Amino acid sequence: MKRSKNLLKYSVNCVQRYKLRTLVILITLGIAAASFSSVAFLSDGLVKEGALSLKYAPDLTVQGISSGRQSLISTRYVSSIALVPGVRWVSQRIWGYGNIGDTLVVVVGIDLDNSITTNQTKVLLGNSVVDQAPAFPLESGQFLDVQSRNSIVIGKGVAELLGADVGTVLSVLTESNVIRQYNVIGIFNSESSIYSADMILMNLESAREFFSVPEDKVTDLMVYLDSEDDSTTVSLSNVIARQISETPNCRILTKDVLLRAQEKTYSERSGFFSIVWYVILIAVAIVAFNQTVVVGHESKFEVGLLKALGFSTSDIIQVRVYESLMLGGLAGAVGILSGVVFDSILGAPILRDYMLGWANLYPGFPTPVFISLQTVLFTFAVTVLPLLFATIIPSWLNATVDPDIAMRGARA
Amino acid sequence: MIETVNLTKIYNRGKKHQVEAVTDANITAESGAITIFVGPSGCGKTTLMSMIGQLLTPTRGEVLIDKENLTSYSDGSKAVFRRKNIGFVFQHINLLPNLNALENVLTPLLCHDVDPEKYKDNAVSLLSQLGLSDRAYFKVEQLSGGQQQRVAVARALVTEPKIIVADEPLTFVDDASAKTITDFFEQIKDEGKTVLISTHATNLAKLGDKTYVINCGNVVDSY
Numbered sequence: 261m262k263r264s265k266n267l268l269k270y271s272v273n274c275v276q277r278y279k280l281r282t283l284v285i286l287i288t289l290g291i292a293a294a295s296f297s298s299v300a301f302l303s304d305g306l307v308k309e310g311a312l313s314l315k316y317a318p319d320l321t322v323q324g325i326s327s328g329r330q331s332l333i334s335t336r337y338v339s340s341i342a343l344v345p346g347v348r349w350v351s352q353r354i355w356g357y358g359n360i361g362d363t364l365v366v367v368v369g370i371d372l373d374n375s376i377t378t379n380q381t382k383v384l385l386g387n388s389v390v391d392q393a394p395a396f397p398l399e400s401g402q403f404l405d406v407q408s409r410n411s412i413v414i415g416k417g418v419a420e421l422l423g424a425d426v427g428t429v430l431s432v433l434t435e436s437n438v439i440r441q442y443n444v445i446g447i448f449n450s451e452s453s454i455y456s457a458d459m460i461l462m463n464l465e466s467a468r469e470f471f472s473v474p475e476d477k478v479t480d481l482m483v484y485l486d487s488e489d490d491s492t493t494v495s496l497s498n499v500i501a502r503q504i505s506e507t508p509n510c511r512i513l514t515k516d517v518l519l520r521a522q523e524k525t526y527s528e529r530s531g532f533f534s535i536v537w538y539v540i541l542i543a544v545a546i547v548a549f550n551q552t553v554v555v556g557h558e559s560k561f562e563v564g565l566l567k568a569l570g571f572s573t574s575d576i577i578q579v580r581v582y583e584s585l586m587l588g589g590l591a592g593a594v595g596i597l598s599g600v601v602f603d604s605i606l607g608a609p610i611l612r613d614y615m616l617g618w619a620n621l622y623p624g625f626p627t628p629v630f631i632s633l634q635t636v637l638f639t640f641a642v643t644v645l646p647l648l649f650a651t652i653i654p655s656w657l658n659a660t661v662d663p664d665i666a667m668r669g670a671r672a
Numbered sequence: 673m674i675e676t677v678n679l680t681k682i683y684n685r686g687k688k689h690q691v692e693a694v695t696d697a698n699i700t701a702e703s704g705a706i707t708i709f710v711g712p713s714g715c716g717k718t719t720l721m722s723m724i725g726q727l728l729t730p731t732r733g734e735v736l737i738d739k740e741n742l743t744s745y746s747d748g749s750k751a752v753f754r755r756k757n758i759g760f761v762f763q764h765i766n767l768l769p770n771l772n773a774l775e776n777v778l779t780p781l782l783c784h785d786v787d788p789e790k791y792k793d794n795a796v797s798l799l800s801q802l803g804l805s806d807r808a809y810f811k812v813e814q815l816s817g818g819q820q821q822r823v824a825v826a827r828a829l830v831t832e833p834k835i836i837v838a839d840e841p842l843t844f845v846d847d848a849s850a851k852t853i854t855d856f857f858e859q860i861k862d863e864g865k866t867v868l869i870s871t872h873a874t875n876l877a878k879l880g881d882k883t884y885v886i887n888c889g890n891v892v893d894s895y
Contacts, residue, residue, distance in 0.1 A: 266782040277770045565766050568727050569780040570755025570831070572748050660747065664719075664727040667766065 267575060271582035278559070285647065286591050288543060293595020293643045298602045300635045302611060305603075305628035310522035313452040314515055318351070318482035319497045321513045322504060330511075332477035337507055341483060344503050346496050348486045352478040354467040358460075359433040365418060366459045367432070369467020371482075372406045396461060401426035401446030404463050411466070413446035417457035432460070434470055442466075453628060546650075563658040564666025576659040577652060584651045588644030596639055603629040674701040674724060674835070674866065679733035681719050693719040695889045696733070701868055701882070703738075703834075706861050708880030709870040716889040717870035718763065718839050724868060725758050725837040726750045737835070755783055759828030763840035765820045767812045773799060773823045774808040780831050791830060798826035801859075803852050818849025825853055829860065836860065838869045842876055854879065 275282050322341065324333030335352060342350045354369035396403070396413065404413055414424060424430060428444045442462065450456045462470070464478075473479070483504075485496050501512040563576055571579075602608055607627045658666055679697040684690045694716040701707035701724075709717045722728035724735055726742055734743045742753060759780075767776045777795040781788040799808050802822040807815060815823065821841060828836055838857070842850045854875055861867050861879075869876055877883060885893035 261785070262787055263783060263785045266784075266788060270779075270782050273771070277768075561766075562768065565768070566779075566783075567751060568725075568754065568760050568762075568766075569783070569827075570751060571783045572751035572755075574748070575751075575783050662722075662728045664722040667762075 263575075264578070267578050268582050271579050271586065274579065274583050275586055282587065285587050286594070289588065289591035289643050289647065290594045290598065293592050293639050294598035294602065295595075296642070297596045297599030297635065297639045298608060298611060300639070301599055301603050301629045301631050302608050302627065304632055304635060305630040307523050308630045309452060309454055309628040311519060312450075313454045314519050314522075315451065317515050317518065319485045319515050320483035320501060320504070321515075321518070322481040322483060322510050323479075323513070324477075325509055325511045331509075332473060332479060333481060333510060335476050335478055337510065338481060340507065341481065341504055344500055346486050346500055347483055349484045351482040351484070352464055353482055354464060354471055354473050354479045356435060356471050356479070358435070358470065360418075360422060360430055363418075363421060364458070365432070367467060367470060368459060368461050369464045369470070370404070370461055371464045372404060373464075396448035396450055396455070399447045399449040401444070403446055404461060406463060406465075408445065408463050409466055410440075410442055411445045411462065412442040413448055413461040414444055415456035415459045416447055416449040417453070418460060419444075419447045430460075432470070434472075436472060440470060559655070560658045561667055563655060564661075564663040564668075567659065567663035567666065573656070573659040577656055580651050580655040581648065584648040585644060588647040589640065592640040592643035595643065596636060599639075600629075600631065603627060673703050673738060674707075674868070675699070675736045676720075676724060677734040677736065679720070679723055679735065680731050681716075681723060681728065682731045685731060693889050694723070697886075697891050699884055699891060699894075701866060703866045704861065704864045705881035706857060706867040706869065706879050708877050708883040709868070709886055710872070710877055710883060711870075711886035713872075715886045717886050719889075720886065721837055721839045721868060721870050725760060725835075726754055727760075755780070755831070757833050758835045758837060759831065759833040761821070761824050761828045761836065761838035761841045763843050765817070765824050765844065767820055767823060767827075769812050772809045772811050773804060773815065773819075773826075776812065776823055777826045777830050780827060784831065795826065795830050798829055799823070802826055802856060816846070816849075818845035821845045822849055822852060825856060833865070835866045836868070838867065840870055840872070842871060842873045850875065 322333060322337065324331040338350050338352065341347060352371040356367055358365055358367045398413070399416055401413070404411060412430070414430075419425065422428075422430065424444050424447075426444055426447060429441055430444060431439050431441050433439055442460075448456065448461070450459075467473070468475070471479075483500070485500065497514045497516070501514060504510065504512050566576060566579075567573075602611075604627070608629075612627050676697050676699050679694060679699075680692070681694045682690060682692045697720055699707070699720075709720060711717055719728065723730045726735070726745070730743060734741050736742070737753075737757070742750065745753065768779060771779070774792070774795055777799065778788045778791060781791055796805070796808055799805060799822075802825060804819060804822055804826070807819055807823075810819075812820060812823075821844065825838075825841070828838070836857075841853055845853065850873065857867055857869065857876075858879060861881075869879070871877055883895055884891050
């Protein structure tokens with residue numbers, strides 16, 4: 261125990277003594293860890309944010325398709341889809357973009373009618389307000405209803421950005437460059453920052469007017485299934501999707517597909533940075549190896565001397581392991597801390613734009629950062645292990661030769 | 673007692689520039705005595721000392737210390753033997769830079785299961801005996817060559833080994849330091865330690881209870 265403490269103390273001394281090597285390794289490894297962790301935290305944050313945004317999403321989204329592109333879908337599909345066994349509720353949605361001053365917002369018209377008419381019979385399909393409300397929990401004011409003409413409920417991020425409150429009248433520029441005025445009746449604060457940051461809600465008829473959508477069309481149909489269980493939902497949604505897909509000119513997106521598409525997008529973008537990070541990491545390993553083998557004559561001499569003074573090969577390795585753990589750990593910690601500061605405090609400049617997509621203009625959207633234990637541990641592992649590898653092997657090679665040879669070789 | 677039997681070292685064996693540094697050396701060093709090795713530069717003194725001190729593996733032959741054949745020891749066992757029994761003083765001094773004199777003296781204790789702090793007084797006492805009481809906290813770079821070699825002597829003794837192997841200990845030291853070191857070797861011999869010294873210096877050679885003359889890797893005389 262005392263010996264291990266002595267060797268640890270000696271390792272600290274080595275880290276202080278070989279200043280150039282320490283500095284080079286700390287800087288290069290720190291940069292590598294910082295770049296990796298900042299990308300990973302942001303990527304994890306985006307994936308988590310994406311998952312949250314889909315938490316209350318419909319099990320299936322049905323869109324119209326024309327010449328291979330998304331188009332408005334006819335409302336006559338509502339009744340046929342609603343009658344497919346397993347479907348609990350079909351909701352219509354009209355959405356698009358609008359401008360409030362210089363701020364681009366997502367305008368969503370939600371279906372607040374809880375019934376459909378099929379074959380002249382009115383069928384109750386569920387409580388639509390209750391079904392949709394959890395996605396947009398109100399912080400103040402009230403939610404929309406079917407009669408809420410010229411009324412909107414806005415996300416908390418939008419309210420903060422515009423300085424709006426319940427009772428404020430907002431002028432929203434339509435895609436046709438027409439200004440319409442809406443009374444803010446409520447402010448919601450969703451679990452998903454994406455929703456709260458740039459979304460305003462209005463009832464379906466208001467949205468139809470806003471986007472000039474014909475009476476028999478909507479942007480998409482949201483289909484909710486009866487199943488409560490996630491695994492059953494996936495299999496049921498696939499069965500129902502097949503049935504719906506027989507309907508002409510429409511396509512079906514399952515929640516699972518949307519989630520996977522999001523994960524794929526962000527992981528591919530972070531993958532690009534990972535390649536850069538691997539290059540840096542290889543450079544670090546080469547630097548460490550070079551420092552120990554080529555530049556490390558001093559170190560070689562030291563190994564010979566320590567062995568002459570009674571240190572065994574395992575003692576030498578132990579010293580180098582401590583050194584590597586200290587350097588790698590310190591560089592990892594500095595890198596992770598830098599990553600956190602870069603993402604959370606500085607808002608990940610450039611990186612955020614790349615990860616979100618250059619074309620996306622999110623107003624005041626807080627950078628989604630998720631610091632998982634897994635990512636932290638992985639960052640430490642990849643900063644410490646290459647250094648251990650690059651340091652221990654040359655040290656072991658030096659330590660296995662006779663001390664006299666090691667000292668003479670270093671001096672030559 | 674230290675004995676060597678046909679101790680031989682060949683560098684670059686089988687290669688173009690093969691060098692037979694020591695050939696069939698048979699020497700005996702009595703316990704509690706000073707044994708001197710003299711000879712011209714490059715005659716194989718350092719190689720012989722290194723083999724006796726288990727710093728260099730012989731090509732053939734044996735090293736026996738108190739009848740124990742160390743040649744067959746593993747690398748780890750040799751390290752343990754050195755740790756417990758041998759203190760080295762090197763020709764090139766070999767102190768660790770950026771450490772002060774006291775830290776250098778305490779370095780061999782780091783691989784022992786002891787608290788070096790408890791040996792501080794002993795280390796300071798050794799430095800005082802070598803005339804360095806006011807230099808204990810000086811960095812190596814702040815010490816003269818003679819002072820550095822005296823620190824190295826103190827380092828060799830801090831673990832209280834029974835054997836001291838000193839290779840050309842006076843090469844880079846001034847006369848005053850040489851006298852201090854010479855007197856010190858005499859003192860530790862009187863304490864019962866076995867001292868092996870290789871040297872050119874006549875004042876050191878005079879200390880020897882036994883002297884071996886080396887030339888071209890061979891022991892050519894002893895007295």
